[in-house]
Amino acid sequence: MSPAVYASDRSRNQSLPHQTTPSKKRLSDGTIKPTTIRLHSISARPPQAPSAPPTQHPTLPPTTPQDPPKKRRGRPPKVKPAGSADVTPKAAQPSIVSKPVTEIRPRSSIPYRLPANVFAGQCIDAAYAARLNPYALHPSEHALLLHLLMKQEITVYLNIRNAILRLWHQNPLCSITAEEAAGCAKEARFFGLADVAYKWLVRHGYINFGCVRVPRAATVNPRARRNTRPKTVVVIGAGVSGLTTARQLEGLFIQESTKWTDAGEQPPRVIVLEGRSRIGGRVYSKPLRDQTSISLPDNLRCTAEMGAMIVTGFEHGNPLDPVIRGQLGLRYHLMKDALTIYDVDGKPIDEKRDMLNTDLYTDISDRAGDFRATPQAVETLKGDEDLINRCRDPAPDGLEHFQLEPLDAVGNIRQQKPATRRGRRRNAPPGTEKLTGRTQVVEGSSATQSAARAARSMGWELKEGVAKNQSVSLRGIASASAHPSLGSVMDDAIRQYQDLVQLTPQDMRLLNWHHANLEYANAAPITSLSLSGHDQDTGNEFEGAHSEIIGGYNQLPRGLMNLPSKLDVRVDRVIDSIHYNQDAFSESDYSTKVVCTDGEVIEADEVVLTVPLGVLKSDMIDFDPPLPAWKRGAIDRMGFGLLNKVVLLYDEAFWDDERDMFGLLNEANDAGSLDPKDYEKRRGQFYLIWNASKTSGKPMLVALMAGHAAHETEKTDTGQLLAEITKRLHSIYPTEKALNPREVIVTRWRRDPFSRGTYSYVAPETLPGDYDLMAQSVGNLHFAGEATCGTHPATVHGAFLSGLRVAAEVVDAMAGPIILPTPLVGPAPVKQEIGPPKQSVCAGDSSFWVQPTSAVQDTNPEATIMAAIFAELGERPVKPSRPGVNPFLLYAKDKWEECKAYLAQTKPAKAKPSAGGREDVRATLGRWWKGLSEDEKGPYLVQSQVAQELADHGRREWGEKVAKWDAEAARIREEYRRGLSTAAVMPPAEPTQLEAGLGVSKRKTNVSNCVVLDHV
């Protein structure tokens, strides 16, 4: 994990306590000496007092540390254990909450048939897939646990956390329950750690996010529903960040609902207000006029992507992977990056020349990269890497350190780490790589050698008289301005290279094509990009081929809105002003008002603003009070760029339909010029053309307009653009078909009042912490959107991540920080080695070769406690039975025989066989009862009333007795807990959520199942 991950996390804005190795001692009651236990808030607000701070781990069930994993929970095993026919779970319904579980055992979420090394590898992969360092705490975990964990426990915690992530990443179609998380602990005394890991992962959106039904913590008291109004969170903007925020908040409010239900309130509600009449924001798949398609599967529409189009690699941390592939099961087309570039005359560029220029460009960007600002490393507590690579917990105290098995089977774990510096593929240009998720930094950069040597090794011929050690110096141009731009430095490098090698006009067009590609990735001319920070997100790239969603990327926002239940999204609500509460510490009570341009006012307790940076810059929304100077400053300093597209629809493809893209070179203003400046205006015009046929269902090309060309597009009419692109295409494919597009769509994102451009970039004036400032809330006004995600800006996944981040902040603000169980870790049992168990997750792990000594003889502490309670208090008083009398029953009893005799006399058995039977008697008595006067009924009414009063009295007495008995029983339990008895491990005092078994879901291994979306 890059240290910059979750830069915008609230905890990062606090000064992170310096990494220390806690040199403390955990006492037998599980507390740490001598540090006083502190609960760390990750919220800027003071922690709200929990209604009843748990004195015991709230989810600790009555199990003992040495309990074997009797019942497998979690994922079904690949190999069915012999002789256990009942371990294979029934086929699970996606996202359905299953029957309660009443008994939790450690290790029950760890498949004991899986070799430990394989299991460890899966856990480590899962941590990377969540953008977390498997070997170290995230800064926010660090802040939470710094003073609470012993050194060895950090490894245990990380093993548990990684194992929970493994469960999630194996099947994100099912949410993880607290019980399953507890099952990732290898000993019951670590249930507290599992509880914290689970809560932290849930709160921060590492598990149970996206379109999945989450476990419900509690149901709302129906009376409370009538009497209290739920708090309201208003999310402004229904783009990916806004919908993710709302979806995540809904999920957190369900999972953490006890925070409100315990106080007799309903969990908060979420309202999304969207200015446009559609959702998705900058993810906009515009439906085509003609919907007939032969290539699209049923139910998918023919669309053209006006905005985002590419998923930049699914592997190594893309949070959209579990949603797009795991939950929504969307179809996607994996793109090939084979690329042919055509020159201005329509002829393809010679591959060798292309490579020479690509290498030269790479060298120049490496030299410019020397001026990159180095991100500040954030050190957090680390676990034992060797043990984590084997998913083994440290040996308990008193045991000799065990021998670690060789790492053969997990030797390749290191290779799975993000390949941020594995080098670039030779034919892939840097800008494309940025959007495709590949690195921009080459290992062993050529910038370490002189420019002349580097050029020679690339294959360039040096000009006559050039010495081998002659180089280019960029220091002068880089320090000429207080805010140097990437473009000025790179162009200077090109000029200096012209002294070393002979660059032709074609070479200049090729080098400028690469410039255009960078301008596409950043949505800005390179002269508007910061030299030191334009690629500040480097190192966070994902892996795997990039892809396009078949049938339209807007299936993602639609899925977020509709699944698992529809969000309250209100379109056509253009926000005019926000009257928010700047004082984060005051109870708002609807002090915040969101006003729409049509006069509608929506009251809120918390507001999340997700409008694009361009909208914030345009002052379209009034803030009352005005945004503070630090926020305004960041908005002004950051760049918001432009990229446009010209979409062309044909009757038939005339290009190589197996290719996904091709490039076009552009001429300088002054044809044949060798001055880099002369190329900047036109180099981005149709510089890259995507073949979108496979995803749109129609023969379609999408031409990109980057850099200055993007701005020109806003002013140029469609007819002229069409004529220009048609001329270029016809020069490459001289066929009639190229002359007759059937439909043309041109985007003009700058003109769009709800966007004012395309995405954010790092301008020369932008300061290193500006993305974090953009993310920071002002009172009860919170911010999300791609421009608040410093680690993954300008992307759909960045928008998604910002939604997860802000949802955690809002819940921190409304519900307070995560409540930690005390003690966090139960006391370690005194152990002796007896040899390995028959089946263990780590057969060679001596931490499992244990059995209690005489100090922990009590294998069933609950039984011991109950015996002590019964000995002292006797049996718990039995509830008296109900009186079981009413006036009619008393009357019937009284008159039964009389009635029977009457029937026998009046109705001969021959006439009616049932005459005089029980039913007949009861029916006749009913008629008699109805015919009685009030006076005649009187005695029976009195008798029944007396019986009822006696019963009420008995129940009241029983209630008092039972309350007293329960209080005494709790006292005896507490005495045991304090160590006054011989019981070693305590069960919880109260029935817990675990015992209640609420919100347990069945898990399913196969993730390819998809939820079919309805297409609106």
Ligand SMILES: Cc1cc2nc3c(=O)[nH]c(=O)nc-3n(C[C@H](O)[C@H](O)[C@H](O)COP(=O)(O)OP(=O)(O)OC[C@H]3O[C@@H](n4cnc5c(N)ncnc54)[C@H](O)[C@@H]3O)c2cc1C
């Ligand atoms: C042309 C283009 C190509 C792109 N290509 C890619 C790509 O290939 N891959 C990739 O990952 N990313 C790409 N992106 C970037 C990606 O689309 C965005 O980063 C992401 O969609 C931003 O999501 P968001 O929720 O932050 O903002 P938005 O999607 O813009 O959502 C903000 C919402 O706020 C609403 N709003 C604005 N003002 C108001 C108001 N006053 N009142 C009410 N509502 C308002 C807007 O209508 C909008 O729905 C591209 C973007 C563009 C424009």
